[in-house]
């Protein structure tokens with residue numbers, strides 16, 4: 001029996017908004033589980049609620065599921081990811097220095113990226129966030145698409161999924177245009193694989209607030225811009241928000 005999604009409200013039990021924001025990590029390893037259409041709809045609906053300049057809403061989403069019709073685009077993305085990662089791992093010395101020390105942060109990142117590049121084409125879902133209706137976009141046009149991408153990642157997080165914003169499409173842009181039948185005025189801005197995480201979400205590592213917030217004039221760091229106690233997010237869909 002198929003669910004009538006037009007009569008089905010969005011899921012009610014999700015992660016607390018603030019907890020979700022501060023614990024939405026880039027997730028690059030997914031369980032081999034398809035995403036039910038109800039959850040997919042919720043994520044894309046949240047994404048489509050992102051803001052845009054003058055509310056022009058130029059964002060379109062091209063969703064690849066694990067179907068034959070998506071095969072060529074998935075193959076191209078796999079090729080792109082492997083090419084980009086091979087180049088990056090050499091250029092940034094992922095196999096040397098601390099990158100060669102098992103269990104170091106750099107080594108672990110390299111393992112994750114290698115696995116990601118090898119498996120991205122099998123991600124449960126891949127979403128292309130596209131800018132539509134602009135022939136020769138410049139940087140500022142992207143600002144009307146990326147809020148939707150962040151909403152997509154947050155909605156995924158809230159439902160127990162994870163994803164990551166990638167730009168691998170740039171490596172195989174022309175081939176993707178053909179495989180996806182993209183009109184001339186449509187540009188892919190982000191490629192976002194999504195799935196049930198193999199690991200966990202958790203607090204993201206960022207510069208301290210004191211180093212990033214200024215008050216009134218550049219260089220004046222306000223006394224209130226201090227780190228809160230650490231948060232811990234146990235598992236996906238967890239609503240736990242605890243200090244450690």
Ligand SMILES: Cc1cc2nc3c(=O)[nH]c(=O)nc-3n(C[C@H](O)[C@H](O)[C@H](O)COP(=O)(O)O)c2cc1C
Pocket residue numbers: 024025026027028164165166167168204205
């Ligand atoms: C503009 C942009 C481009 C990105 N491109 C890629 C990419 O091509 N491949 C990838 O694996 N991650 C990509 N990322 C994800 C970042 O590497 C990731 O968010 C960052 O390292 C911080 O990790 P965290 O989100 O887990 O804290 C991109 C993120 C942004 C915002």
